[in-house]
Amino acid sequence: MRNLPAFTLAGYDKGRGKLVQALWFAVMNTVFMAWFCPAGLRVALLRAFGAKIGDGVLIRHRVRILWPWKLTVGDHTWIGEGAWLLNLEPVTIGAHVCLSQEAMLCTGSHDHRAADFRYRNAPITVADGAWIAARATVLAGVSVGSQSVVAAGTVLHKDLPDLTLHTADGRRPVQEPV
Structure with a gap:
C-alpha cells in the first residue's frame, strides 16, 4: 500500500537555491512563456539561468522548462510551442533537433514498488x-x-537507436529523403 505522506525529496538536488528557483518561476511565467517574448530573449534568459544553449536555437512561446541549469541544447535546434521539458535531471538535446508542439521530455518518475513512492529520475x-x-x-x-x-x-x-522511427505500432528504419 502507498504511504504518500512518507514521500520526501531526500537525495534529490534541484541544483540551485530557493531564491534562484523562485526567480526562474517568476521569469518563466511572466516573460519567457509569453507570446510577445522574442525567441532571442528566451535564449538569453535560459543562458542567464545557467542553460547551455547553442547558436541559432529557436524556442517558441508557451515552452515550459523546469530547471534551465539542467538543460543543454545544441546549435540550430527548434523547440515548438507548448513543449514541456520536465527536467528534474539533466536533459541534453543535440544540434538540428526538432521538438514539435506540445512534445514532452520527462526525466521524473516514481518507484511504484516503494511505499513512499520515492523519486526514480x-x-x-x-x-x-x-x-x-x-x-x-x-x-x-x-x-x-x-x-x-x-x-x-x-x-x-x-x-531508440540511430535512424529509427518509433510509432505506436512498432519501430522501423527511418527512410532516406527522396
Missing part, C-alpha cells in the same frame, strides 16, 4: 538530427538516437 539525451513530433513523450532515462523520429502522440520508454 534519470536524464534524457536526444542526439543530433532527431525529431520528437507533436505531443510525443520521452520518459526518464531514455536516449533518442541520431536522426531518429518519435512519432506524434507516442510514448518512448526505452532507448
Whole structure:
C-alpha cells in the first residue's frame, strides 16, 4: 500500500537555491512563456539561468522548462510551442533537433514498488538530427538516437537507436529523403 505522506525529496538536488528557483518561476511565467517574448530573449534568459544553449536555437512561446541549469541544447535546434521539458535531471538535446508542439521530455518518475513512492529520475539525451513530433513523450532515462523520429502522440520508454522511427505500432528504419 502507498504511504504518500512518507514521500520526501531526500537525495534529490534541484541544483540551485530557493531564491534562484523562485526567480526562474517568476521569469518563466511572466516573460519567457509569453507570446510577445522574442525567441532571442528566451535564449538569453535560459543562458542567464545557467542553460547551455547553442547558436541559432529557436524556442517558441508557451515552452515550459523546469530547471534551465539542467538543460543543454545544441546549435540550430527548434523547440515548438507548448513543449514541456520536465527536467528534474539533466536533459541534453543535440544540434538540428526538432521538438514539435506540445512534445514532452520527462526525466521524473516514481518507484511504484516503494511505499513512499520515492523519486526514480534519470536524464534524457536526444542526439543530433532527431525529431520528437507533436505531443510525443520521452520518459526518464531514455536516449533518442541520431536522426531518429518519435512519432506524434507516442510514448518512448526505452532507448531508440540511430535512424529509427518509433510509432505506436512498432519501430522501423527511418527512410532516406527522396
